[in-house]
Amino acid sequence: MVQIPNTPAPTSPSAxxxxxxxxxxxxxxxxxxxxxxxxxxxxxxxxxxxxxxxRVQRAAEELGYVPHAAARSLRAGHTRMVLMPAPxxxxxxxxxxxxxxxxxxxxxxxxxxxxxxxxxxxxxxxxRAWAELRPVAVLVPGPGLGPQxxxxxxxxxxxxxxxxxxxxxxxxxxxxxxxAGVGRGAARHLYARGRRRIGVVVPEExxxxxxSAPRLDGAREAVHGTGATVSPLPLAYTEESAAGxxxxxxxxxxxxxxxxxxxxxxxLMSALQxxxxxxxxxAAVIGADDLMLSRLLRPRLSTVRIALPSARGLAELVDRAVxxxxxxxxxxxxxxxxxxxxxxx
Amino acid sequence: MVQIPNTPAPTSPSAxxxxxxxxxxxxxxxxxxxxxxxxxxxxxxxxxxxxxxxRVQRAAEELGYVPHAAARSLRAGHTRMVLMPAPxxxxxxxxxxxxxxxxxxxxxxxxxxxxxxxxxxxxxxxxRAWAELRPVAVLVPGPGLGPQxxxxxxxxxxxxxxxxxxxxxxxxxxxxxxxAGVGRGAARHLYARGRRRIGVVVPEExxxxxxSAPRLDGAREAVHGTGATVSPLPLAYTEESAAGxxxxxxxxxxxxxxxxxxxxxxxLMSALQxxxxxxxxxAAVIGADDLMLSRLLRPRLSTVRIALPSARGLAELVDRAVxxxxxxxxxxxxxxxxxxxxxxx
DNA sequence: TTGAAAGCGATACCAA
DNA sequence: TTGGTATCGCTTTCAA
Numbered sequence: 001m002v003q004i005p006n007t008p009a010p011t012s013p014s015a016x017x018x019x020x021x022x023x024x025x026x027x028x029x030x031x032x033x034x035x036x037x038x039x040x041x042x043x044x045x046x047x048x049x050x051x052x053x054x055r056v057q058r059a060a061e062e063l064g065y066v067p068h069a070a071a072r073s074l075r076a077g078h079t080r081m082v083l084m085p086a087p088x089x090x091x092x093x094x095x096x097x098x099x100x101x102x103x104x105x106x107x108x109x110x111x112x113x114x115x116x117x118x119x120x121x122x123x124x125x126x127x128r129a130w131a132e133l134r135p136v137a138v139l140v141p142g143p144g145l146g147p148q149x150x151x152x153x154x155x156x157x158x159x160x161x162x163x164x165x166x167x168x169x170x171x172x173x174x175x176x177x178x179x180a181g182v183g184r185g186a187a188r189h190l191y192a193r194g195r196r197r198i199g200v201v202v203p204e205e206x207x208x209x210x211x212s213a214p215r216l217d218g219a220r221e222a223v224h225g226t227g228a229t230v231s232p233l234p235l236a237y238t239e240e241s242a243a244g245x246x247x248x249x250x251x252x253x254x255x256x257x258x259x260x261x262x263x264x265x266x267x268l269m270s271a272l273q274x275x276x277x278x279x280x281x282x283a284a285v286i287g288a289d290d291l292m293l294s295r296l297l298r299p300r301l302s303t304v305r306i307a308l309p310s311a312r313g314l315a316e317l318v319d320r321a322v323x324x325x326x327x328x329x330x331x332x333x334x335x336x337x338x339x340x341x342x343x344x345x
Numbered sequence: 346m347v348q349i350p351n352t353p354a355p356t357s358p359s360a361x362x363x364x365x366x367x368x369x370x371x372x373x374x375x376x377x378x379x380x381x382x383x384x385x386x387x388x389x390x391x392x393x394x395x396x397x398x399x400r401v402q403r404a405a406e407e408l409g410y411v412p413h414a415a416a417r418s419l420r421a422g423h424t425r426m427v428l429m430p431a432p433x434x435x436x437x438x439x440x441x442x443x444x445x446x447x448x449x450x451x452x453x454x455x456x457x458x459x460x461x462x463x464x465x466x467x468x469x470x471x472x473r474a475w476a477e478l479r480p481v482a483v484l485v486p487g488p489g490l491g492p493q494x495x496x497x498x499x500x501x502x503x504x505x506x507x508x509x510x511x512x513x514x515x516x517x518x519x520x521x522x523x524x525a526g527v528g529r530g531a532a533r534h535l536y537a538r539g540r541r542r543i544g545v546v547v548p549e550e551x552x553x554x555x556x557s558a559p560r561l562d563g564a565r566e567a568v569h570g571t572g573a574t575v576s577p578l579p580l581a582y583t584e585e586s587a588a589g590x591x592x593x594x595x596x597x598x599x600x601x602x603x604x605x606x607x608x609x610x611x612x613l614m615s616a617l618q619x620x621x622x623x624x625x626x627x628a629a630v631i632g633a634d635d636l637m638l639s640r641l642l643r644p645r646l647s648t649v650r651i652a653l654p655s656a657r658g659l660a661e662l663v664d665r666a667v668x669x670x671x672x673x674x675x676x677x678x679x680x681x682x683x684x685x686x687x688x689x690x
Numbered sequence: 691t692t693g694a695a696a697g698c699g700a701t702a703c704c705a706a
Numbered sequence: 707t708t709g710g711t712a713t714c715g716c717t718t719t720c721a722a
Contacts, residue, residue, distance in 0.1 A: 019479075019502045021715055032693045037717055046718095049691065064500045069477040070415035071715035074698050086460070090445040091436060100435040103462035115431070115460035117448035132414040134364075155409045157364045239640060263637070270641040292608070293638060295584060296615040366699055377709045382701055390702095394707065416699035419714050 020063040029059035083135035086117040089207035101311030131156035160321035168331050175334040182304045182337045183218025186258035186286045189339045195256030196228040201264050204236040242271035262287035262294045284345040299343035307336040365408040374404035428480035431462040434552035446656030454664050476501035505666035513676050520679040527649045527682045528563025531603035531631045534684045540601030541573040546609050549581040587616035607632035607639045629690040644688035652681040
């Protein structure tokens, strides 16, 4: 039977022609697909004559040939993709910065970072969805990945699984975000400043519990056994909610507050001032994250600075884990939380 | 010659066994790969007996089988991936929110959004890198994609290319971010409030020119021919830089300033107040983005609110473009910029 | 220096 | 109802 080449019928110029493959390039250049591959990948072990090389390159150029990543990685049996599932809440400034730097650092190590946005999947189902992409490494923010999920990813060829959260997960490397330490530092500081009835703002926005709960716990822990009290203060990120809280302030009888982070602190401090509550005399306020705004507020906002290690170091950690997948999972403290005292406490 | 099945040598339990394939599942279940595919994809046209079905599912479960996305999409000839190149600067709050919502909306339409972080690539080289993934749609923030790049993506099978920027690109749908309109609105407002010598903050941070330049141009345009002046004010996002600018303030002889956005406005306003410059009497200040902080500052900060259309609508736009790739590219205003007057102007 | 061909993993057509 | 097999695009070994 005569093979009829799979040439698509000529189409109108506007209609998308079928995507050119290396076979098309080979045909146009009058060489084999192998030669095309050699030329375009600059294969060292094989020498291609200069004229042939040029013919291939011209043909590829002319067709607008772009290799097919899926085909390539299927053949290669591995990828250089580092997968980061997108977090369930819009990224804050600290996280945005972290992802940006981390991406840059991994790019320099020749990895491709991909943030994968699949809402609506949970637990192991999510892990399976990530595993389908066969990433060489996975960096998972927050909880939601259990030992099961880690196993799924590893079976699917992930050579490094790194979690970003308050506690390690079996089988995975861990970057530990010590939110409890943030709360502890804040409460300790308030205590040291003579405050004994401490409020802790707990955002009502869904998805933030993963941060706010350990911060609250840390604060509780810090004053445990001292006689000082810690009361959770639910607060939505709206002026109304803050005004409501400020209106109840004197009844609450609190003399210090850890406001979850600098943004909630700004919100609360503003409402307190409108209510005539003096900061820090009547209420000491401390935030967290050490954003620029904490330095700009009046009174200047005390805060808990969260110092992240260099993105480069973290990228190298991932790289090491990829190169030596057998190694025992490491745990690293990602945060260094230090209190920065300004005028609000 | 007898084919020896490619069974890997038994390895120690800790060493990662090779990734199970559908062939492995078939072998364990004692059926063909075709049957495995039918069962796991719930193929409607083919009926599989209940016992077989269960055997296959048990086998898949036992092996921890996860299909290989690359192989699948290679075979299928298309993907449901919407690619968003990560922006060159860390995302701000507005953009983070936008991406988050957009991702959710597209997920509900059964697309997978992927933010692709490849720093260091430029122009058409970047477009080629994106094209390798054969996304069904690409949403490119900022400039840097020319008609060439659009063509590359389309030839690689992208059925929709959408740019997010100040002006449309040939061949692509455009979501127009009218930063000039933001600057225009701000300057017009200052003019209407009687200000005639207007400063416009231009951040010194690299990567922000794509926003700051059109905002400045818009401001210039707004007062063109009125006799009022517009002066660019370079400012880094540091207290020192702001203090320096504030120290020179009286010499500059300005009576109003559009501070690029709310965050720079806060920085500048704080420095001006430290310097004894009264806002708004001596200098009217207006920001942009209408962040929460603009309502919390004292004096309350006037700002230019940037209203984005619903993420759902945008997702549907992408979906439509995918379904009808032949359609003429549409241009949509992404912004609706409105001045919100508060106490700082 | 170049080409032929096997094979990566999954799917869908055609037969049985 | 199930199995054999061609195919997607690419890389690489082996032969020529």
